[in-house]
Amino acid sequence: MSQGNSDVPVTGEDRSDCPTGDGPFTPGLARACTVREVLDRVGGKWSIGILVAASQGPVRFTELERCVEGISRRMLTLTLRNLERDGLLRRKVYPTVPPKVEYTATPIALELYESLVALTGWAERHRGAIAAARAAYDREHDQR
Incomplete structure (x- = not known):
């Protein structure tokens, strides 16, 4: 998996290994690109918390905002949209004032x-062992 937040596309990201539809179709390359993109999406910084929360049953935007520590409203919106687009979440809007919106995990x-x-x-x-290993590595390699 790549580092950083892969929940949203990065502008200018090198995508030369992914078919764009402009060139010849290469089955193996397309399959590898798709798998990588799926793993990047479900392993993204915010996706795991959202998917775990939505797997418990319908969840509202504000509930997700509270339970996914550190996420901004904009990032939550973008991540929800991407997870819905990928078929991992279902969004249901109730015709109320104000509108009530719930997100539910799909079978996949x-x-x-x-x-x-x-x-x-x-x-x-x-996490404690990893933090200790990082500190030891940094001391050994004189990094801060």
Whole structure:
């Protein structure tokens, strides 16, 4: 997976290995690009928290804003839109004033749930060891 936030496209990103529709179709290349993009999306900085929350049942925007620590409203909006576009979330708008909007995990997102919980559990269990390893590495290599 790439570093950084891959929930939104990066302008100017080198996409030369992904078919654009302008060149000849290469099945292996298209398949690799698609897999990488899917992994980047579901492993993105904000996607995991959103998908875990939405897998518990319908969740509203403000609930997601509270439970996904550090996310801005704009990034939440963009990430929700991308997850909906990828078929991982379903958005339902109720005709009320003000409009009520709920997000629900789709069956393919629910299939991911156990893996995401395992991944976040692993990160929680090992964050202290990783922080200690980073500090030791930085001391050894004189970095700050």
